[in-house]
Amino acid sequence: MNLLKPIRSFTDVQRELYDKLGNDFVQVFTLANTDYTITHGLRRVPIGWKWIGKDTYGNFKEISKDKTTLVLQCNTAATTATIRVF
Secondary structure, eight states, X not given: OOOOOOOOSHHHHHXXXXXXXXXXXXXXXXXXXXXXXXXXXXXXXXXXXEEEEEXXXXXXXXXXXXXXXXXXXXXXXXXXXXXXXX
16 A cells, blocks of 8 residues: 555545545435435445444344445345444
């Protein structure tokens, strides 16, 4: 991993941080056991994801992931969660 890259602008710094640390998303799972697609914007297949906060006792599972999207399910309806994709 090359951590010492030339920095051209603030957007380069922001892009590097998002690539290394991930992005946070708020997702509302309105129906139980339904696929919900999150467009993560990492421009690569995510290493993983985790929930940071949720308002119900729901559990999440990964259905698929690729360079642009992550598909998740929640086993409870009406759950709002903050998801970090990294």
